[in-house]
Amino acid sequence: MSIACENKMLSASSMPPITRLIVQEDVSASDSYGSLVQECLDGVPTAQRALFNRLLPYLKSAVRRYIWSETDVQDVLQEAFIRIFRNLDQFDQTKGQVYTWARKIAVNVAITEGIKESKRMSRLDSNSVTQEHEFYSDAQEHDVLRKLDLESLLQRLQLMPRINYNVLFLYAVDGYSHDEIAAMMDITAVMSRKRLSRAKQWIVSRFYLDGTELILKKSISHEMD
Numbered sequence: 001m002s003i004a005c006e007n008k009m010l011s012a013s014s015m016p017p018i019t020r021l022i023v024q025e026d027v028s029a030s031d032s033y034g035s036l037v038q039e040c041l042d043g044v045p046t047a048q049r050a051l052f053n054r055l056l057p058y059l060k061s062a063v064r065r066y067i068w069s070e071t072d073v074q075d076v077l078q079e080a081f082i083r084i085f086r087n088l089d090q091f092d093q094t095k096g097q098v099y100t101w102a103r104k105i106a107v108n109v110a111i112t113e114g115i116k117e118s119k120r121m122s123r124l125d126s127n128s129v130t131q132e133h134e135f136y137s138d139a140q141e142h143d144v145l146r147k148l149d150l151e152s153l154l155q156r157l158q159l160m161p162r163i164n165y166n167v168l169f170l171y172a173v174d175g176y177s178h179d180e181i182a183a184m185m186d187i188t189a190v191m192s193r194k195r196l197s198r199a200k201q202w203i204v205s206r207f208y209l210d211g212t213e214l215i216l217k218k219s220i221s222h223e224m225d
Helices: 019-024 032-041 048-061 069-085 098-121 127-134 151-158 162-170 178-185 187-206
Strands: 207-210 214-217
Touching: 019 187, 032 048, 032 098, 048 069, 048 098, 069 098, 098 178, 098 207, 127 162, 162 187, 187 207
Parallel strands: none
Antiparallel strands: 207 214
């Protein structure tokens, strides 16, 4: 998978278009979802299962961006679908498509559960700065990331501090505003912007572009400040 960029050296203000790389895995949904919603509301016996099957791959790929344990992914999806079907009558087809509405619910559940998990882990160390540095110590990178695919991209980005990673994906991939992110994560919009900036700096400090390949800087042998 290639990354398009005019300059070989990346800057924090001109990060590689991660959005295009990530969203390529999502299922291309059509307006036929809308008819399934109406059938669900009308009580058609097979409609709910059909809508579930259509949404599942799409929502699973979205949840996996934020929840990395497969067991937890299943738990988040279960809760997300409960909320989706419970609130199906609130979906307004004039304001958007079903899969977009459903994805927001799934991502919201994923972020909420991720925050709960982070709070449980924070008992070991209440210093958030120390926690951020812990993520870097486990990074064992190859010198060159050849033929970078979605899975390897996610694995490498998951090495950045979780709080910055979440803001990066919420903003750049799922399209949330900083105000919306602030409400979801119980932080300020200013802090959301700072975390996005830190996420970009993390990427820039580790990689540069050589043609269409994202390459790890060989000088990276230390933890990022």
